Amino acid sequence: MKVINVTQGYGNSSSSHKLSYALDLGGKDAGKDGVYAPFDAVITKLYQPKDTKKQATTVWLTSTKKVLSPNGYYGYLTVSITHPEEILKMKLGTKYKQGDLICYEGKTGRATGNHIHLEVAKGKKAGRQRKVSGNYSEYVILNAVKPQDYLFALDDAIIKNNTYKKNKYNFIKEKDIKYKVNSKTGLNMRKGPSTKDDIVTTLKNNDIVLKFYNKNNWGYVYHYEKMGFVSNNYLSKL
Numbered sequence: 001m002k003v004i005n006v007t008q009g010y011g012n013s014s015s016s017h018k019l020s021y022a023l024d025l026g027g028k029d030a031g032k033d034g035v036y037a038p039f040d041a042v043i044t045k046l047y048q049p050k051d052t053k054k055q056a057t058t059v060w061l062t063s064t065k066k067v068l069s070p071n072g073y074y075g076y077l078t079v080s081i082t083h084p085e086e087i088l089k090m091k092l093g094t095k096y097k098q099g100d101l102i103c104y105e106g107k108t109g110r111a112t113g114n115h116i117h118l119e120v121a122k123g124k125k126a127g128r129q130r131k132v133s134g135n136y137s138e139y140v141i142l143n144a145v146k147p148q149d150y151l152f153a154l155d156d157a158i159i160k161n162n163t164y165k166k167n168k169y170n171f172i173k174e175k176d177i178k179y180k181v182n183s184k185t186g187l188n189m190r191k192g193p194s195t196k197d198d199i200v201t202t203l204k205n206n207d208i209v210l211k212f213y214n215k216n217n218w219g220y221v222y223h224y225e226k227m228g229f230v231s232n233n234y235l236s237k238l
Contacts (some may be wrong), residue, residue, distance in 0.1 A: 001033055041062060079121070081118060171237075210222045211233070
């Protein structure tokens with residue numbers, strides 16, 4: 001979304017996301033904000049109830065190729081978007097390119113205001129399962145992971161609010177983790193954080209990489225489908 005506004009987080013402090021990693025995002029202008037494909041995707045499952053006033057609508061989209069996540073994961077992802085009012089017009093197999101408009105915020109079912117209910121999963125399985133804890137139960141996406149760890153925010157996105165009941169959700173923009181290689185003789189990318197580890201590839205001076213995290217004085221980076229560790233001494237933030 002172009003404006004990120006967390007209206008409900010997850011965990012024990014939430015009212016309806018206690019057993020999931022679901023985030024409710026309200027955008028800026030409720031009912032008008034668009035939801036855009038985070039990667040090249042295809043609709044792999046739909047929940048299209050006829051009475052959308054009583055039952056919430058959901059669309060599942062699976063990446064058509066491996067995608068890169070802010071935490072360094074490189075693989076397939078599935079997302080589910082709940083509450084879109086355009087659901088009855090959607091069809092299985094419809095494909096989207098990254099950045100294409102999918103839908104707008106809605107309030108199908110028992111939602112009290114326009115928003116989307118977002119969940120993210122590793123892999124290609126599109127569906128959900130019922131989780132139970134005492135008298136509380138909730139339907140959650142299969143293979144659930146934390147959305148903010150697996151989806152980049154748009155570089156020009158406005159982070160209106162990323163806190164819910166003192167819990168902060170850190171949304172990473174690609175530009176936040178871009179670095180430039182500073183080594184005229186080249187920089188070896190290795191499988192581990194040591195000069196004793198095997199070389200994956202050799203980066204050139206001025207190559208641009210994405211750095212996910214540090215281990216000692218080594219950064220775990222990505223460059224053209226190659227991932228590994230490089231010395232932080234030869235990286236500069238863009």
